[in-house]
Amino acid sequence: MSALLPLATLASSLLTAVVIFLLPELAVRTRTALNLAAALIKLVLVIGMAWGLTRGQVYAFELPVVEGLSMVLQVDALGLTFAGLSSLLWLFTTIYAIGYLEGSPNRRRFFGFFSLCVASTLGISLAGNLFTLLIFYELLTLSTYPLVAHRGTPQALAAATVYLRYTLSAGLALMIGLVALQVLAGDLRFGQREVLAALGAEHEAVLVALFWLLLLGFGVKAALVPLHGWLPRAMVAPAPVSALLHAVAVVKAGAFGIIRLVYDVYGIGFSAALGLLDGLVLIACVTIVYGSLRALTQQELKPRLAFSTVSQVSYIVLGIGLFGPLGTIAALAHLLHQGLMKVTLFFCAGNYAEELGIHRIDELDGVGRRMPLSSLAFTIGALGMIGMPPVVGFISKWMLGMGAVQAERPWVIAVLVASTLLNAAYFLPILNRLWFRPGPGQGIGAWPAARAPSRLETSAWLLLPALATALLSLLAGMFAGLPFSPLQWATRVVDQTYLAL
């Protein structure tokens, strides 16, 4: 039993945040070095924990807060899935953010809260009970608010206010639900899947009601329809923050919370017995189709990507709702896959905005000639979202379809097909504009606000992370059969979960 490693992982970002706040605004180099070092150290620590876990090492930390209630950190395969994803993408997002914010004001505040945000995300993934999860979940809300409001424009402030309105209410619902669970069943550790099922039939109605209350709490961050309203509005934030909201931390935290709720608190069998999974599948399907339809009507790039997130994150929820191992594997794998693809897309959208001042989709004509590498990365991400092999998105959709068959819900496949068509309908026109429509690159018209051309198509800080994540989403799809690919890791987690069941 070792408490050191999870605490050190948490501290690696937490202390970084403190030091960054203490550094002067102009200490750019020190801050950059610190950011990168911390991101690397954290990645190494998470990999170390994963390695230890496969060898049967137990990592746990417990701090009693009040009687019968403890703050618990524990490392399990599911938690490490999320921790690994966020640490890996964090590294890229940090690199990207350093380049993106070059020369802009308030970088100390930005990177301080950025680090706090990753610390909270890590806390969520390592939380060993719902109480601890709640602590870090709320901390995530508090540390992302300054990032959304960062630019200080009226739009940014309004978006941040909307974000708070949604997330704080959700946090409240979550807290009340968790306290009620505590009253019913005591301090539930993740993994004690029998406790609620053993409470007896007279508590079932309450448990069902509590499930929906808790889902309300997690659903806001996971942007389930109709709780998604904050996500498209938060698009006014800088691009690295969008990457954070959509791929690395926030929506993922919501989806991860739902996974914990279904698998580790209620237990998948008990959830199915209570009929909760049907509702979950229904909500997921509605969200998938609605998000895609709304994405189709957006004329600007980032809102289109935002609604695409609304739709894609619900694939995870859909996979959870499909009662069966394949659906679960799909859910976990998609947690990782969506992160890789979406972060690529947002990096590229940020590059277009930074380099050429492009925000609207109809301004993208001919960008492929001016920014070929970014556009290549964007294309990989978009094809992945559509579900084109060999990008990872295909694996997700394939596994989800298989899960639907296994769970005997063939109509879900129709939803998947519809969603795929819609994905194609809103991504392919963009690709068409990028590569095949003549634009300012060919001397027709002008970019909204182009920078002077440099040796690379844009700053290396901005370009390399996008290329790296695009490459990773390609590799993860092509080598899905190799050990430690997202798919294989997800299979491993699910094996453990189902064996324990």
Add this chain to the structure above:
Amino acid sequence: MSATPFHLLWLLGAPLALGLLAWVRPPRHSGLVLLVGLPLPLVAVWLLLGLEKGPMAGRLALGPLMLHWRFDGLAALLLLLTQLLLLASALYATDYARATRLGRHAYAGLWPLLGGLALGLGLIWIAADLLLLYAGLELMGLCAVGLMLLPGSNAALSAGLRYLLFALVGSLAWLLGIALLLGAGGRLDLAGLAALTEPEPVIRIALALLTSGLLLKAAIFPLHSWLAPVHGSAWTPVSAIHGALVVKAAFFILLLLWRALLPKAIAGAWALGALGSLAVLWGGLQAARAAGLKQLVAWSTVGQLGYLMLAFPLLAGTGADVATMAWQATWLQLGGHALAKAALFMAAGNLVLATGADRLTALTGTSRRLPLAWMTFGLAAVTLMGLPPSAGFTAKWLWLQAALTAGQWPWVVVLALGTLLSAIYVFRVLRCAFVETGPEGDPEPALKPALKPEPGLGPALKQEPRPKPELKPGPELKPGPKPELKPGPKPAPELRPASGQKPALEPRRPPLGMELVALALALAALALGLAAAWPLALLPAVASPPAGVR
């Protein structure tokens, strides 16, 4: 060497002695204050740790009068909290005096009053009879009024005198109650009074008088109207100690009395809980529309005190587990809020000092200049909102758990609404930190918006729920329901620097010491949330008789 009553006496008397000393020679440097003052909290810690052998109790004969006291874990913790906050306030005050160029005499007067306040609070924490409680309450109240009057401005005088009036009315009610009790039972010690098995009507009337007096002093809705105006004009370190401790002392006595004399009065307890709920809502609403920063913080005190009142219904006639949770939640909330409120007042004071104006709109565009003050404000606000990790969060969790276990649903709703309201008023302030274009670059920052809203301010103003009050805070300061309390000549001197008696504070950077004291308090409130197990383990069990003698 084990703790004896002598050590306790020393700890009670030392602040007053130091205060008198400082009156003669006011300290100029916070380092000296720290050096001299630091032993006090350390002795309090030592006394607290010495209590493992059990609480101390005793009585003291003063001629015909018999005074009863007891010193248990709760008293020791509160004494420790008092000493810590007084030290923080004193440290802050030395820098504050230099930064705002306080008058020599007024500044010298601060010290004995602070010392007296410490003695009064200490007496209240250890008192086990009504006479000693009365002595503590009066001493504390008079010192508090004196502290409020120190600025000497018209606004401070009118608010302070109104405070004095309210305090005197409260004391009168209290004295009447004591007289009735003495006539009915012939004794005033809590243990003896608790032994009177059947509460006669006289005792009920007496308790009603005592309760109303205390509600007035604790600024519980609807008797809260004196609170916000006094804080508007008081010095920051005084506001901090007042909002953190003075009002809570009255609540402490109220809880002590009800636990001893009316443990089964469920209807009354629910009535107090309902008053608390209204306080949470009203205080939150007023804070959400307050025009000035200090007003906002003061109104938030009204709301947060309301939470404490939930202790009554959850402690009266409920099971042992519910009572334990509510008991722990109460003291956790009291401690956390005391630390956070002091930090919040200090951070707000730093912001006001640095911008030269108290209005919220004047705060925009200052985050680059004042990162530490903003950070402190944000951290302290986390406790106020009851978000993790903070004492406010842990307390709210315990309260929710107690309310749900007992099936007392209304309090769940109150806690939920209170949380949302506090988030609304807190983020009304915090969002100003993100606006880059402030009125600060303006030659006359305070005057301009009153004449015409400048374009940079437009959007910010538009999004305020009530834009008007910001431009004329005069009538807004009046606490709603009582028109006679209208602070006519009252102030906002920063709005009318030409006509006011004192010119607007010139914007300046607060000294680092002031910022660090506030930050330390805010961090302590956060840490208390996760390290709650230690102080809670030292609390006396809820079932134990509150007046420990015999």
